[in-house]
Amino acid sequence: MSFISERVKQIKPSATLAITAKAKAMKASGIDIVSFGAGEPDFDTPDNIKEAAHNAIRSGFTKYTAVGGTDELKEAIAARMKEDCHVEYALNNIIASCGGKHSLYNIFQAIINPGDEVIIPSPYWVSYPDMVLLAGGKPVIVDCHEETGFKMQPHQLSSLITEKTKAIVINSPSNPTGAAYTEDDLKALAEIAVNNNLLVISDEIYNRISYNNFKVVSMASLGEEIRKLTLVVNGVSKTYSMTGWRIGYVAGDEEIVKAMNKIQAQSTSNPTSISQAAAIEALIGPQAPAEEMVSHFEKRKDYIVQELNAINGVTCFDPQGAFYAFPNVSSYFGKSHGGDEIKNSADMTRYLLEEAKVAVVPGGEFGAEGYIRLSYATSMENIEKGLKRIKEALASL
Numbered sequence: 001m002s003f004i005s006e007r008v009k010q011i012k013p014s015a016t017l018a019i020t021a022k023a024k025a026m027k028a029s030g031i032d033i034v035s036f037g038a039g040e041p042d043f044d045t046p047d048n049i050k051e052a053a054h055n056a057i058r059s060g061f062t063k064y065t066a067v068g069g070t071d072e073l074k075e076a077i078a079a080r081m082k083e084d085c086h087v088e089y090a091l092n093n094i095i096a097s098c099g100g101k102h103s104l105y106n107i108f109q110a111i112i113n114p115g116d117e118v119i120i121p122s123p124y125w126v127s128y129p130d131m132v133l134l135a136g137g138k139p140v141i142v143d144c145h146e147e148t149g150f151k152m153q154p155h156q157l158s159s160l161i162t163e164k165t166k167a168i169v170i171n172s173p174s175n176p177t178g179a180a181y182t183e184d185d186l187k188a189l190a191e192i193a194v195n196n197n198l199l200v201i202s203d204e205i206y207n208r209i210s211y212n213n214f215k216v217v218s219m220a221s222l223g224e225e226i227r228k229l230t231l232v233v234n235g236v237s238k239t240y241s242m243t244g245w246r247i248g249y250v251a252g253d254e255e256i257v258k259a260m261n262k263i264q265a266q267s268t269s270n271p272t273s274i275s276q277a278a279a280i281e282a283l284i285g286p287q288a289p290a291e292e293m294v295s296h297f298e299k300r301k302d303y304i305v306q307e308l309n310a311i312n313g314v315t316c317f318d319p320q321g322a323f324y325a326f327p328n329v330s331s332y333f334g335k336s337h338g339g340d341e342i343k344n345s346a347d348m349t350r351y352l353l354e355e356a357k358v359a360v361v362p363g364g365e366f367g368a369e370g371y372i373r374l375s376y377a378t379s380m381e382n383i384e385k386g387l388k389r390i391k392e393a394l395a396s397l
């Protein structure tokens with residue numbers, strides 16, 4: 001008999017972490033792998049942020065803090081949100097956690113009763129459905145198509161609402177597609193959320209990474225009614241290249257934030273004191289390093305999208321933000337290599353890793369069969385090398 005709980009048995013391991021781990025193991029064994037797997041910027045954390053952490057250590061800021069983060073950190077979060085999202089929050093509307101992933105986990109634990117439904121547009125970030133399942137809820141997946149910019153349409157949302165629907169998840173700009181909702185898109189969804197009293201979990205972790213002057217809008221900025229229903233999720237991982245520091249945060253309804261504090265108090269306690277000090281510097285210190293990274297991402301994005309579209313049989317959506325390309329490779333399904341048929345995105349990923357020595361993530365993991373995800377948070381040199389290999393590997397099918 002297994003000792004493992006039924007709750008855990010229904011969830012999958014993180015596919016992105018798994019492919020990254022496999023690629024790393026191949027690399028460690030001496031194989032020249034080009035990895036498009038990781039969802040993290042390839043830049044170092046800016047020096048001023050590191051220095052803030054050194055100062056925290058030197059000054060003995062190395063003890064427990066308030067569970068949901070220090071007031072100084074919450075003030076820095078509020079200041080950043082005022083500037084970027086044009087929304088004002090009091091400190092008791094804010095909680096800092098150990099990464100945006102932890103923030104999302106706590107939200108679902110705080111709001112879901114058994115059987116509650118959460119509407120999740122696909123392609124989705126891999127963790128949302130599993131987090132909903134872990135909380136005892138039911139993920140309700142909405143297929144969003146490339147023809148409509150990979151965005152959930154208002155009629156799709158309306159048609160899925162039941163008396164069990166508790167919340168909807170919006171991730172703009174999106175992992176894995178890079179698609180972002182315009183202000184009008186969000187207004188139409190906000191109206192439905194307000195009319196049906198649904199919470200909106202607005203994952204805005206890529207809000208500072210957008211291209212061609214696309215204006216990223218926060219769901220919470222669209223009026224008082226939707227602000228009260230929205231839980232804005234963000235963090236320092238992507239914007240400031242601080243994935244290892246593990247600081248994420250949520251701003252929203254005070255009662256929900258209080259419930260999340262309770263969960264955090266009985267599980268992790270505060271996020272690392274030293275990382276909190278670094279995050280303050282990231283959020284309210286000089287922003288030029290973060291902007292510099294975006295200008296690199298934009299050049300890579302232009303290149304990778306153009307080159308993917310130039311490959312015979314591949315089409316690639318032009319993203320508005322984040323750092324992922326999400327090409328459609330389904331025209332290669334049904335082709336064989338060494339007697340093995342490539343039937344789906346998982347087979348394609350395996351083929352590319354084994355034959356082209358290139359790591360990508362299968363679209364099926366994001367609820368979008370037919371696609372693969374390439375993170376371009378890697379050097380231009382790697383991008384050029386990896387695309388050349390993909391092109392050759394596909395041509396040989």
Ligand SMILES: Cc1ncc(COP(=O)(O)O)c(C=O)c1O
Pocket residue numbers: 039098099100101102125171174175203205234235236237243247248
């Ligand atoms: C859409 C999205 N949300 C949240 C996260 C969580 O990031 P972190 O836990 O590093 O803050 C990620 C990271 O990949 C992401 O892509």
